[in-house]
Amino acid sequence: MDGPFIGKLRRFATLTREEMSLLREATANARKVTARHDLIREGDRPGPVFVMLEGWACRYKILPSGTRQVLAFLMPGDSCDLHIGLLAEMDHSIQTITPAVVATIERADMDQLMDGHRGVAKAMYTAQLVDEGTMRAWITSMGRRTSIERVAHLMCELYLRARNIGLTSEPYLTLPLSQLLLADSLGMTPVHLNRVLRELRETGAMELHRSRLVISDPNKLIKIAGFDENYLHRRLRLVA
Amino acid sequence: MDGPFIGKLRRFATLTREEMSLLREATANARKVTARHDLIREGDRPGPVFVMLEGWACRYKILPSGTRQVLAFLMPGDSCDLHIGLLAEMDHSIQTITPAVVATIERADMDQLMDGHRGVAKAMYTAQLVDEGTMRAWITSMGRRTSIERVAHLMCELYLRARNIGLTSEPYLTLPLSQLLLADSLGMTPVHLNRVLRELRETGAMELHRSRLVISDPNKLIKIAGFDENYLHRRLRLVA
DNA sequence: ATTCGATAATAACTTTAATCAATATGAAAT
DNA sequence: ATTTCATATTGATTAAAGTTATTATCGAAT
Numbered sequence: 136m137d138g139p140f141i142g143k144l145r146r147f148a149t150l151t152r153e154e155m156s157l158l159r160e161a162t163a164n165a166r167k168v169t170a171r172h173d174l175i176r177e178g179d180r181p182g183p184v185f186v187m188l189e190g191w192a193c194r195y196k197i198l199p200s201g202t203r204q205v206l207a208f209l210m211p212g213d214s215c216d217l218h219i220g221l222l223a224e225m226d227h228s229i230q231t232i233t234p235a236v237v238a239t240i241e242r243a244d245m246d247q248l249m250d251g252h253r254g255v256a257k258a259m260y261t262a263q264l265v266d267e268g269t270m271r272a273w274i275t276s277m278g279r280r281t282s283i284e285r286v287a288h289l290m291c292e293l294y295l296r297a298r299n300i301g302l303t304s305e306p307y308l309t310l311p312l313s314q315l316l317l318a319d320s321l322g323m324t325p326v327h328l329n330r331v332l333r334e335l336r337e338t339g340a341m342e343l344h345r346s347r348l349v350i351s352d353p354n355k356l357i358k359i360a361g362f363d364e365n366y367l368h369r370r371l372r373l374v375a
Numbered sequence: 376m377d378g379p380f381i382g383k384l385r386r387f388a389t390l391t392r393e394e395m396s397l398l399r400e401a402t403a404n405a406r407k408v409t410a411r412h413d414l415i416r417e418g419d420r421p422g423p424v425f426v427m428l429e430g431w432a433c434r435y436k437i438l439p440s441g442t443r444q445v446l447a448f449l450m451p452g453d454s455c456d457l458h459i460g461l462l463a464e465m466d467h468s469i470q471t472i473t474p475a476v477v478a479t480i481e482r483a484d485m486d487q488l489m490d491g492h493r494g495v496a497k498a499m500y501t502a503q504l505v506d507e508g509t510m511r512a513w514i515t516s517m518g519r520r521t522s523i524e525r526v527a528h529l530m531c532e533l534y535l536r537a538r539n540i541g542l543t544s545e546p547y548l549t550l551p552l553s554q555l556l557l558a559d560s561l562g563m564t565p566v567h568l569n570r571v572l573r574e575l576r577e578t579g580a581m582e583l584h585r586s587r588l589v590i591s592d593p594n595k596l597i598k599i600a601g602f603d604e605n606y607l608h609r610r611l612r613l614v615a
Numbered sequence: 616a617t618t619c620g621a622t623a624a625t626a627a628c629t630t631t632a633a634t635c636a637a638t639a640t641g642a643a644a645t
Numbered sequence: 646a647t648t649t650c651a652t653a654t655t656g657a658t659t660a661a662a663g664t665t666a667t668t669a670t671c672g673a674a675t
Contacts, residue, residue, distance in 0.1 A: 196515050200519075221497060221504060226512075257461060260461055263458070264456060268466045270510040277517035278444040315621095319518075325622090326664080329624060330625085345622090365464060365466050368462055368463065522631080553651085554652070555652075565652090
Protein backbone atom coordinates (compact mmCIF):
# COMPACT_ATOMS: atom_id res chain seq x y z
CA MET A 136 0.00 0.00 0.00
CA ASP A 137 1.24 3.42 -1.10
CA GLY A 138 -1.18 5.67 0.69
CA PRO A 139 -3.67 7.77 -1.26
CA PHE A 140 -1.28 10.53 -2.34
CA ILE A 141 1.37 8.36 -3.95
CA GLY A 142 -1.40 6.10 -5.21
CA LYS A 143 -3.00 9.01 -7.00
CA LEU A 144 0.26 10.27 -8.48
CA ARG A 145 1.07 6.79 -9.73
CA ARG A 146 -2.11 6.81 -11.74
CA PHE A 147 -0.85 9.94 -13.51
CA ALA A 148 2.80 9.05 -14.11
CA THR A 149 5.26 6.26 -13.59
CA LEU A 150 7.22 6.93 -10.44
CA THR A 151 10.60 5.47 -9.63
CA ARG A 152 11.24 3.81 -6.28
CA GLU A 153 13.31 6.80 -5.34
CA GLU A 154 10.55 9.22 -6.20
CA MET A 155 8.06 7.28 -4.15
CA SER A 156 10.40 7.15 -1.24
CA LEU A 157 11.00 10.90 -1.46
CA LEU A 158 7.27 11.52 -1.54
CA ARG A 159 6.82 9.32 1.51
CA GLU A 160 9.45 11.34 3.31
CA ALA A 161 7.92 14.63 2.21
CA THR A 162 4.53 13.66 3.65
CA ALA A 163 5.87 12.05 6.79
CA ASN A 164 4.93 15.13 8.80
CA ALA A 165 1.22 14.28 8.55
CA ARG A 166 -0.90 15.46 11.45
CA LYS A 167 -4.47 14.90 12.59
CA VAL A 168 -6.93 17.73 12.14
CA THR A 169 -10.45 17.97 13.54
CA ALA A 170 -13.51 18.35 11.35
CA ARG A 171 -14.51 21.89 10.32
CA HIS A 172 -11.03 23.21 10.77
CA ASP A 173 -9.74 25.87 8.37
CA LEU A 174 -6.41 24.75 6.95
CA ILE A 175 -5.99 28.18 5.41
CA ARG A 176 -8.25 31.19 5.01
CA GLU A 177 -8.96 33.66 2.24
CA GLY A 178 -6.55 36.57 2.61
CA ASP A 179 -3.87 34.47 4.32
CA ARG A 180 -0.42 34.40 2.88
CA PRO A 181 -0.07 30.93 1.34
CA GLY A 182 2.33 28.57 3.09
CA PRO A 183 3.22 25.00 2.28
CA VAL A 184 1.22 22.74 -0.01
CA PHE A 185 -1.44 20.69 1.80
CA VAL A 186 -1.87 17.02 1.06
CA MET A 187 -4.96 15.19 2.28
CA LEU A 188 -4.06 11.73 3.47
CA GLU A 189 -7.31 10.87 5.23
CA GLY A 190 -10.68 12.54 5.40
CA TRP A 191 -12.43 15.12 3.26
CA ALA A 192 -12.07 18.87 2.91
CA CYS A 193 -13.44 21.60 0.71
CA ARG A 194 -12.36 24.86 -0.82
CA TYR A 195 -14.88 27.64 -0.27
CA LYS A 196 -15.54 31.35 -0.41
CA ILE A 197 -17.80 33.41 1.82
CA LEU A 198 -19.62 36.26 0.11
CA PRO A 199 -20.36 39.69 1.58
CA SER A 200 -23.94 38.55 2.19
CA GLY A 201 -22.61 35.72 4.34
CA THR A 202 -23.55 32.95 1.93
CA ARG A 203 -20.98 30.32 1.15
CA GLN A 204 -19.93 28.79 -2.14
CA VAL A 205 -18.05 25.53 -2.02
CA LEU A 206 -15.56 25.44 -4.90
CA ALA A 207 -14.17 21.93 -4.71
CA PHE A 208 -14.11 18.83 -2.62
CA LEU A 209 -10.78 17.36 -1.59
CA MET A 210 -10.57 13.64 -0.96
CA PRO A 211 -7.68 11.54 0.35
CA GLY A 212 -4.77 11.93 -2.03
CA ASP A 213 -5.77 15.40 -3.19
CA SER A 214 -3.56 18.39 -2.61
CA CYS A 215 -3.92 22.13 -2.99
CA ASP A 216 -2.25 23.96 -5.87
CA LEU A 217 1.45 23.27 -5.95
CA HIS A 218 2.53 26.77 -6.86
CA ILE A 219 0.19 28.41 -4.41
CA GLY A 220 3.20 29.97 -2.70
CA LEU A 221 3.72 32.31 -5.65
CA LEU A 222 0.64 34.28 -4.67
CA ALA A 223 0.58 37.02 -2.09
CA GLU A 224 -2.70 35.91 -0.60
CA MET A 225 -5.29 33.19 -0.82
CA ASP A 226 -8.41 33.95 -2.82
CA HIS A 227 -10.39 31.26 -1.00
CA SER A 228 -10.34 29.15 2.15
CA ILE A 229 -9.86 25.43 2.67
CA GLN A 230 -11.62 23.61 5.47
CA THR A 231 -11.79 20.01 6.61
CA ILE A 232 -15.22 18.42 6.45
CA THR A 233 -14.39 15.33 8.48
CA PRO A 234 -11.60 14.62 10.92
CA ALA A 235 -8.58 14.37 8.67
CA VAL A 236 -4.91 13.58 8.37
CA VAL A 237 -3.05 16.28 6.49
CA ALA A 238 0.59 16.51 5.46
CA THR A 239 2.33 19.71 4.40
CA ILE A 240 5.17 20.11 1.95
CA GLU A 241 7.22 23.28 2.06
CA ARG A 242 7.42 25.15 -1.20
CA ALA A 243 11.18 24.78 -1.43
CA ASP A 244 10.96 21.03 -0.90
CA MET A 245 8.23 20.74 -3.46
CA ASP A 246 10.22 22.74 -6.00
CA GLN A 247 13.26 20.61 -5.40
CA LEU A 248 11.25 17.41 -5.64
CA MET A 249 9.73 18.44 -8.94
CA ASP A 250 12.89 19.88 -10.45
CA GLY A 251 14.88 16.73 -10.01
CA HIS A 252 12.11 14.23 -10.58
CA ARG A 253 10.17 14.49 -13.78
CA GLY A 254 7.77 11.74 -12.82
CA VAL A 255 6.64 13.65 -9.78
CA ALA A 256 6.37 16.86 -11.76
CA LYS A 257 4.36 15.20 -14.49
CA ALA A 258 2.00 13.56 -12.01
CA MET A 259 1.49 16.79 -10.07
CA TYR A 260 0.82 18.79 -13.22
CA THR A 261 -1.62 16.22 -14.47
CA ALA A 262 -3.43 16.30 -11.13
CA GLN A 263 -3.63 20.06 -11.45
CA LEU A 264 -5.04 19.81 -14.96
CA VAL A 265 -7.70 17.41 -13.74
CA ASP A 266 -8.61 19.84 -10.97
CA GLU A 267 -8.96 22.56 -13.57
CA GLY A 268 -11.12 20.33 -15.72
CA THR A 269 -13.27 19.72 -12.69
CA MET A 270 -13.68 23.45 -12.11
CA ARG A 271 -14.77 23.83 -15.72
CA ALA A 272 -17.28 21.04 -15.26
CA TRP A 273 -18.64 22.84 -12.21
CA ILE A 274 -18.96 26.11 -14.12
CA THR A 275 -20.79 24.22 -16.84
CA SER A 276 -23.07 22.58 -14.31
CA MET A 277 -23.92 25.81 -12.61
CA GLY A 278 -24.48 27.67 -15.81
CA ARG A 279 -26.27 25.26 -18.03
CA ARG A 280 -27.52 22.22 -16.18
CA THR A 281 -30.90 21.99 -14.46
CA SER A 282 -30.84 21.32 -10.76
CA ILE A 283 -31.53 17.61 -11.12
CA GLU A 284 -28.84 17.26 -13.79
CA ARG A 285 -26.45 19.24 -11.62
CA VAL A 286 -26.97 17.07 -8.58
CA ALA A 287 -26.71 13.89 -10.65
CA HIS A 288 -23.53 15.20 -12.26
CA LEU A 289 -21.86 15.92 -8.95
CA MET A 290 -22.78 12.50 -7.64
CA CYS A 291 -21.26 10.87 -10.73
CA GLU A 292 -18.11 12.89 -10.24
CA LEU A 293 -17.77 12.15 -6.55
CA TYR A 294 -18.55 8.49 -7.06
CA LEU A 295 -15.92 8.12 -9.77
CA ARG A 296 -13.30 10.04 -7.88
CA ALA A 297 -13.99 8.03 -4.75
CA ARG A 298 -13.83 4.83 -6.74
CA ASN A 299 -10.45 5.81 -8.16
CA ILE A 300 -9.06 5.84 -4.67
CA GLY A 301 -10.86 2.75 -3.48
CA LEU A 302 -13.40 4.48 -1.28
CA THR A 303 -16.44 2.72 -2.72
CA SER A 304 -17.87 -0.68 -1.99
CA GLU A 305 -19.57 -1.23 -5.29
CA PRO A 306 -22.84 0.57 -5.57
CA TYR A 307 -22.32 2.25 -2.18
CA LEU A 308 -20.20 5.16 -1.12
CA THR A 309 -19.90 6.86 2.23
CA LEU A 310 -20.29 10.53 1.40
CA PRO A 311 -19.67 12.58 4.52
CA LEU A 312 -21.42 15.63 3.06
CA SER A 313 -24.48 17.19 4.62
CA GLN A 314 -27.24 18.49 2.40
CA LEU A 315 -26.28 21.96 3.52
CA LEU A 316 -22.75 21.49 2.27
CA LEU A 317 -23.89 19.92 -0.98
CA ALA A 318 -26.32 22.77 -1.52
CA ASP A 319 -23.48 25.25 -0.99
CA SER A 320 -21.45 23.44 -3.61
CA LEU A 321 -24.30 23.24 -6.12
CA GLY A 322 -25.45 26.83 -5.85
CA MET A 323 -28.85 25.94 -4.53
CA THR A 324 -30.77 26.08 -1.27
CA PRO A 325 -30.83 23.08 1.07
CA VAL A 326 -34.61 22.95 0.70
CA HIS A 327 -34.41 22.70 -3.03
CA LEU A 328 -31.59 20.19 -2.93
CA ASN A 329 -33.70 18.05 -0.65
CA ARG A 330 -36.52 18.11 -3.19
CA VAL A 331 -34.15 17.19 -6.00
CA LEU A 332 -32.72 14.32 -3.99
CA ARG A 333 -36.24 13.00 -3.50
CA GLU A 334 -36.85 13.33 -7.22
CA LEU A 335 -33.66 11.39 -7.96
CA ARG A 336 -34.70 8.72 -5.46
CA GLU A 337 -38.07 8.46 -7.17
CA THR A 338 -36.47 7.90 -10.58
CA GLY A 339 -34.61 4.95 -9.07
CA ALA A 340 -31.23 6.28 -10.21
CA MET A 341 -29.69 6.88 -6.79
CA GLU A 342 -30.44 7.61 -3.20
CA LEU A 343 -28.54 9.56 -0.62
CA HIS A 344 -29.53 8.69 2.91
CA ARG A 345 -27.58 10.31 5.67
CA SER A 346 -24.01 9.74 4.57
CA ARG A 347 -24.68 6.80 2.32
CA LEU A 348 -24.84 7.27 -1.43
CA VAL A 349 -26.34 4.33 -3.29
CA ILE A 350 -26.16 4.43 -7.06
CA SER A 351 -29.00 2.06 -7.82
CA ASP A 352 -28.98 2.56 -11.58
CA PRO A 353 -25.66 3.96 -12.84
CA ASN A 354 -26.76 4.22 -16.44
CA LYS A 355 -29.85 6.14 -15.53
CA LEU A 356 -27.84 8.49 -13.35
CA ILE A 357 -25.27 9.09 -16.08
CA LYS A 358 -28.07 9.78 -18.51
CA ILE A 359 -29.80 12.25 -16.22
CA ALA A 360 -26.50 14.03 -15.57
CA GLY A 361 -25.35 14.04 -19.17
CA PHE A 362 -22.13 12.87 -17.58
CA ASP A 363 -19.01 12.53 -19.68
CA GLU A 364 -16.06 11.56 -17.53
CA ASN A 365 -13.51 12.87 -20.02
CA TYR A 366 -12.76 15.83 -17.76
CA LEU A 367 -11.47 13.49 -15.08
CA HIS A 368 -8.98 12.28 -17.67
CA ARG A 369 -9.06 8.65 -16.75
CA ARG A 370 -10.05 5.81 -19.00
CA LEU A 371 -12.42 4.35 -16.48
CA ARG A 372 -16.07 3.58 -16.88
CA LEU A 373 -18.62 4.16 -14.16
CA VAL A 374 -20.02 0.76 -15.11
CA ALA A 375 -17.45 -1.93 -15.77
CA MET B 376 6.81 47.80 -26.48
CA ASP B 377 6.93 44.14 -25.45
CA GLY B 378 3.71 42.87 -26.88
CA PRO B 379 0.89 41.70 -24.64
CA PHE B 380 2.32 38.27 -23.79
CA ILE B 381 5.70 39.38 -22.52
CA GLY B 382 4.03 42.41 -21.00
CA LYS B 383 1.74 40.18 -19.00
CA LEU B 384 4.52 37.86 -17.87
CA ARG B 385 6.59 40.85 -16.77
CA ARG B 386 3.82 41.86 -14.43
CA PHE B 387 4.14 38.48 -12.74
CA ALA B 388 7.91 38.06 -12.57
CA THR B 389 11.11 39.86 -13.39
CA LEU B 390 12.38 38.64 -16.74
CA THR B 391 15.94 38.90 -17.94
CA ARG B 392 16.74 40.33 -21.36
CA GLU B 393 17.56 36.83 -22.48
CA GLU B 394 14.24 35.45 -21.27
CA MET B 395 12.36 38.16 -23.07
CA SER B 396 14.27 37.56 -26.22
CA LEU B 397 13.58 33.82 -26.02
CA LEU B 398 9.88 34.49 -25.50
CA ARG B 399 9.88 36.77 -28.52
CA GLU B 400 11.45 34.02 -30.57
CA ALA B 401 9.03 31.42 -29.26
CA THR B 402 6.04 33.49 -30.33
CA ALA B 403 7.48 34.62 -33.64
CA ASN B 404 5.35 32.06 -35.48
CA ALA B 405 2.19 34.12 -34.83
CA ARG B 406 -0.50 33.77 -37.46
CA LYS B 407 -3.78 35.52 -38.19
CA VAL B 408 -6.99 33.67 -37.42
CA THR B 409 -10.50 34.66 -38.41
CA ALA B 410 -13.27 35.29 -35.89
CA ARG B 411 -15.25 32.27 -34.68
CA HIS B 412 -12.51 29.86 -35.51
CA ASP B 413 -11.94 26.87 -33.22
CA LEU B 414 -8.30 26.77 -32.20
CA ILE B 415 -8.87 23.38 -30.66
CA ARG B 416 -11.95 21.29 -29.94
CA GLU B 417 -13.15 19.14 -27.08
CA GLY B 418 -11.93 15.61 -27.66
CA ASP B 419 -8.89 16.71 -29.68
CA ARG B 420 -5.48 15.58 -28.63
CA PRO B 421 -3.81 18.71 -27.20
CA GLY B 422 -0.98 20.15 -29.23
CA PRO B 423 1.13 23.23 -28.61
CA VAL B 424 0.28 25.98 -26.16
CA PHE B 425 -1.71 28.84 -27.71
CA VAL B 426 -0.80 32.43 -26.98
CA MET B 427 -3.21 35.22 -27.88
CA LEU B 428 -1.32 38.20 -29.25
CA GLU B 429 -4.27 40.13 -30.63
CA GLY B 430 -8.01 39.69 -30.39
CA TRP B 431 -10.27 37.81 -28.03
CA ALA B 432 -11.15 34.14 -27.65
CA CYS B 433 -13.11 31.99 -25.27
CA ARG B 434 -13.04 28.53 -23.81
CA TYR B 435 -16.40 26.77 -24.02
CA LYS B 436 -18.24 23.50 -23.75
CA ILE B 437 -21.30 22.36 -25.67
CA LEU B 438 -23.78 20.25 -23.72
CA PRO B 439 -25.77 17.31 -25.04
CA SER B 440 -28.81 19.59 -25.26
CA GLY B 441 -26.85 21.86 -27.62
CA THR B 442 -26.53 24.74 -25.16
CA ARG B 443 -23.15 26.34 -24.70
CA GLN B 444 -21.29 27.34 -21.59
CA VAL B 445 -18.44 29.78 -21.99
CA LEU B 446 -15.77 28.97 -19.40
CA ALA B 447 -13.32 31.80 -19.79
CA PHE B 448 -12.45 34.77 -21.93
CA LEU B 449 -8.95 35.04 -23.35
CA MET B 450 -7.56 38.49 -24.06
CA PRO B 451 -4.31 39.52 -25.74
CA GLY B 452 -1.44 38.12 -23.70
CA ASP B 453 -3.44 35.18 -22.36
CA SER B 454 -2.44 31.63 -23.12
CA CYS B 455 -3.98 28.24 -22.62
CA ASP B 456 -2.73 25.87 -19.92
CA LEU B 457 0.96 25.27 -20.29
CA HIS B 458 0.92 21.59 -19.42
CA ILE B 459 -2.09 20.88 -21.56
CA GLY B 460 0.01 18.44 -23.57
CA LEU B 461 0.03 16.00 -20.67
CA LEU B 462 -3.62 15.21 -21.27
CA ALA B 463 -4.89 12.69 -23.76
CA GLU B 464 -7.74 14.88 -24.90
CA MET B 465 -9.22 18.33 -24.44
CA ASP B 466 -12.18 18.59 -22.09
CA HIS B 467 -13.32 21.83 -23.74
CA SER B 468 -12.91 23.86 -26.92
CA ILE B 469 -11.26 27.21 -27.55
CA GLN B 470 -12.62 29.58 -30.18
CA THR B 471 -11.69 33.04 -31.34
CA ILE B 472 -14.34 35.68 -30.84
CA THR B 473 -12.76 38.37 -33.00
CA PRO B 474 -10.16 38.15 -35.75
CA ALA B 475 -7.01 37.33 -33.83
CA VAL B 476 -3.29 36.83 -33.96
CA VAL B 477 -2.25 33.63 -32.26
CA ALA B 478 1.19 32.16 -31.64
CA THR B 479 1.84 28.55 -30.71
CA ILE B 480 4.63 27.16 -28.58
CA GLU B 481 5.47 23.49 -28.86
CA ARG B 482 5.40 21.60 -25.62
CA ALA B 483 9.05 20.68 -25.79
CA ASP B 484 10.07 24.30 -26.39
CA MET B 485 7.89 25.43 -23.54
CA ASP B 486 9.36 22.83 -21.19
CA GLN B 487 12.86 23.83 -22.15
CA LEU B 488 12.07 27.50 -21.77
CA MET B 489 10.66 26.99 -18.31
CA ASP B 490 13.29 24.54 -17.13
CA GLY B 491 16.16 26.82 -17.82
CA HIS B 492 14.49 30.11 -17.02
CA ARG B 493 12.95 30.47 -13.61
CA GLY B 494 11.53 33.88 -14.35
CA VAL B 495 9.49 32.54 -17.23
CA ALA B 496 8.37 29.56 -15.16
CA LYS B 497 7.35 31.75 -12.26
CA ALA B 498 5.42 34.13 -14.49
CA MET B 499 3.65 31.31 -16.31
CA TYR B 500 2.69 29.58 -13.06
CA THR B 501 1.41 32.80 -11.61
CA ALA B 502 -0.67 33.40 -14.71
CA GLN B 503 -2.09 29.91 -14.32
CA LEU B 504 -2.95 30.55 -10.67
CA VAL B 505 -4.77 33.72 -11.63
CA ASP B 506 -6.73 31.81 -14.24
CA GLU B 507 -7.69 29.31 -11.57
CA GLY B 508 -8.72 32.09 -9.22
CA THR B 509 -10.86 33.45 -12.03
CA MET B 510 -12.56 30.09 -12.48
CA ARG B 511 -13.31 30.02 -8.78
CA ALA B 512 -14.76 33.50 -9.00
CA TRP B 513 -16.99 32.32 -11.84
CA ILE B 514 -18.17 29.31 -9.85
CA THR B 515 -18.95 31.66 -6.99
CA SER B 516 -20.81 34.03 -9.28
CA MET B 517 -22.88 31.31 -10.83
CA GLY B 518 -23.67 29.67 -7.54
CA ARG B 519 -24.29 32.51 -5.18
CA ARG B 520 -24.66 35.83 -6.95
CA THR B 521 -27.94 37.20 -8.30
CA SER B 522 -28.04 37.89 -11.99
CA ILE B 523 -27.40 41.60 -11.61
CA GLU B 524 -24.48 40.98 -9.26
CA ARG B 525 -23.16 38.35 -11.63
CA VAL B 526 -23.24 40.64 -14.65
CA ALA B 527 -21.70 43.49 -12.67
CA HIS B 528 -19.00 41.16 -11.38
CA LEU B 529 -18.03 39.98 -14.84
CA MET B 530 -17.89 43.54 -16.12
CA CYS B 531 -15.59 44.51 -13.24
CA GLU B 532 -13.37 41.55 -14.04
CA LEU B 533 -13.20 42.22 -17.75
CA TYR B 534 -12.63 45.91 -17.22
CA LEU B 535 -9.76 45.31 -14.82
CA ARG B 536 -8.16 42.65 -16.96
CA ALA B 537 -8.46 44.85 -20.02
CA ARG B 538 -7.01 47.75 -18.12
CA ASN B 539 -4.03 45.66 -17.07
CA ILE B 540 -3.11 45.24 -20.69
CA GLY B 541 -3.89 48.79 -21.72
CA LEU B 542 -7.08 48.06 -23.60
CA THR B 543 -9.18 50.70 -21.86
CA SER B 544 -9.43 54.42 -22.48
CA GLU B 545 -10.49 55.43 -19.02
CA PRO B 546 -14.11 54.82 -18.34
CA TYR B 547 -14.57 53.14 -21.73
CA LEU B 548 -13.69 49.71 -22.98
CA THR B 549 -14.34 48.08 -26.33
CA LEU B 550 -15.87 44.73 -25.39
CA PRO B 551 -16.33 42.66 -28.53
CA LEU B 552 -18.82 40.36 -26.82
CA SER B 553 -22.39 39.95 -28.00
CA GLN B 554 -25.17 39.61 -25.47
CA LEU B 555 -25.56 36.03 -26.64
CA LEU B 556 -21.95 35.27 -25.79
CA LEU B 557 -22.14 37.07 -22.47
CA ALA B 558 -25.31 35.19 -21.63
CA ASP B 559 -23.55 31.91 -22.41
CA SER B 560 -20.76 32.88 -20.05
CA LEU B 561 -23.08 33.96 -17.26
CA GLY B 562 -25.39 30.98 -17.33
CA MET B 563 -28.43 33.00 -18.30
CA THR B 564 -30.62 33.56 -21.33
CA PRO B 565 -29.91 36.46 -23.68
CA VAL B 566 -33.35 37.84 -22.93
CA HIS B 567 -32.70 37.94 -19.24
CA LEU B 568 -29.21 39.36 -19.70
CA ASN B 569 -30.69 42.13 -21.80
CA ARG B 570 -33.08 43.02 -19.00
CA VAL B 571 -30.28 42.98 -16.44
CA LEU B 572 -28.17 45.26 -18.63
CA ARG B 573 -31.08 47.68 -18.75
CA GLU B 574 -31.36 47.51 -14.98
CA LEU B 575 -27.64 48.26 -14.63
CA ARG B 576 -27.97 51.15 -17.04
CA GLU B 577 -30.87 52.50 -14.98
CA THR B 578 -28.81 52.41 -11.78
CA GLY B 579 -26.24 54.60 -13.53
CA ALA B 580 -23.41 52.19 -12.73
CA MET B 581 -22.53 51.18 -16.26
CA GLU B 582 -23.86 50.82 -19.76
CA LEU B 583 -23.04 48.39 -22.50
CA HIS B 584 -24.05 49.62 -25.91
CA ARG B 585 -23.08 47.49 -28.85
CA SER B 586 -19.44 46.79 -28.14
CA ARG B 587 -18.82 49.74 -25.89
CA LEU B 588 -18.72 49.28 -22.13
CA VAL B 589 -18.91 52.51 -20.17
CA ILE B 590 -18.38 52.29 -16.45
CA SER B 591 -20.14 55.47 -15.43
CA ASP B 592 -19.92 54.91 -11.68
CA PRO B 593 -17.14 52.45 -10.79
CA ASN B 594 -17.85 52.50 -7.08
CA LYS B 595 -21.49 51.75 -7.60
CA LEU B 596 -20.65 48.90 -9.96
CA ILE B 597 -18.15 47.43 -7.52
CA LYS B 598 -20.73 47.68 -4.77
CA ILE B 599 -23.43 45.97 -6.81
CA ALA B 600 -21.02 43.20 -7.79
CA GLY B 601 -19.55 42.74 -4.33
CA PHE B 602 -16.33 42.79 -6.30
CA ASP B 603 -13.05 42.03 -4.57
CA GLU B 604 -10.20 41.98 -7.03
CA ASN B 605 -7.98 39.84 -4.81
CA TYR B 606 -8.52 36.85 -7.08
CA LEU B 607 -6.81 38.67 -9.93
CA HIS B 608 -3.81 38.94 -7.65
CA ARG B 609 -2.77 42.42 -8.61
CA ARG B 610 -2.59 45.38 -6.31
CA LEU B 611 -4.59 47.58 -8.63
CA ARG B 612 -7.70 49.55 -7.86
CA LEU B 613 -10.54 49.91 -10.31
CA VAL B 614 -10.60 53.56 -9.29
CA ALA B 615 -7.22 55.19 -8.93
C1' DA C 616 -34.89 7.05 28.89
C1' DT C 617 -34.70 11.92 27.90
C1' DT C 618 -33.06 16.10 26.21
C1' DC C 619 -30.68 18.62 22.90
C1' DG C 620 -28.95 20.27 18.62
C1' DA C 621 -27.97 19.43 14.09
C1' DT C 622 -29.72 17.72 9.99
C1' DA C 623 -33.46 16.43 6.99
C1' DA C 624 -38.22 16.54 5.07
C1' DT C 625 -42.27 18.78 3.60
C1' DA C 626 -45.71 22.39 2.60
C1' DA C 627 -47.32 27.09 1.28
C1' DC C 628 -46.10 31.02 -0.86
C1' DT C 629 -43.09 34.42 -3.38
C1' DT C 630 -39.56 35.72 -6.40
C1' DT C 631 -36.60 35.03 -10.16
C1' DA C 632 -35.51 33.66 -14.51
C1' DA C 633 -36.81 30.88 -18.59
C1' DT C 634 -39.71 30.44 -22.54
C1' DC C 635 -42.33 31.97 -26.29
C1' DA C 636 -43.34 35.51 -29.39
C1' DA C 637 -43.03 39.83 -31.58
C1' DT C 638 -40.49 43.92 -33.04
C1' DA C 639 -36.72 46.89 -33.50
C1' DT C 640 -32.12 48.27 -34.65
C1' DG C 641 -27.80 48.57 -36.98
C1' DA C 642 -23.99 47.33 -39.87
C1' DA C 643 -22.63 45.28 -44.08
C1' DA C 644 -23.64 44.04 -48.77
C1' DT C 645 -25.92 44.97 -52.89
C1' DA D 646 -31.30 53.72 -50.76
C1' DT D 647 -32.67 49.00 -49.80
C1' DT D 648 -32.22 44.42 -48.46
C1' DT D 649 -30.50 41.17 -45.35
C1' DC D 650 -28.97 39.10 -41.27
C1' DA D 651 -27.46 39.07 -36.83
C1' DT D 652 -28.17 41.22 -32.67
C1' DA D 653 -30.86 43.53 -29.37
C1' DT D 654 -35.25 44.89 -27.04
C1' DT D 655 -39.68 44.29 -25.08
C1' DG D 656 -43.95 41.99 -23.40
C1' DA D 657 -46.76 38.06 -21.72
C1' DT D 658 -46.72 33.72 -19.74
C1' DT D 659 -44.81 29.60 -17.52
C1' DA D 660 -41.58 27.10 -14.92
C1' DA D 661 -37.94 26.79 -11.57
C1' DA D 662 -36.00 27.81 -7.43
C1' DG D 663 -35.90 30.68 -3.28
C1' DT D 664 -38.06 31.91 1.24
C1' DT D 665 -40.38 31.08 5.34
C1' DA D 666 -42.22 28.08 8.51
C1' DT D 667 -43.18 23.73 10.67
C1' DT D 668 -42.31 19.19 11.82
C1' DA D 669 -39.52 14.92 11.79
C1' DT D 670 -35.48 12.21 12.58
C1' DC D 671 -31.28 10.84 14.47
C1' DG D 672 -27.22 10.55 17.20
C1' DA D 673 -24.76 12.15 21.08
C1' DA D 674 -24.67 13.60 25.72
C1' DT D 675 -26.68 13.59 30.11
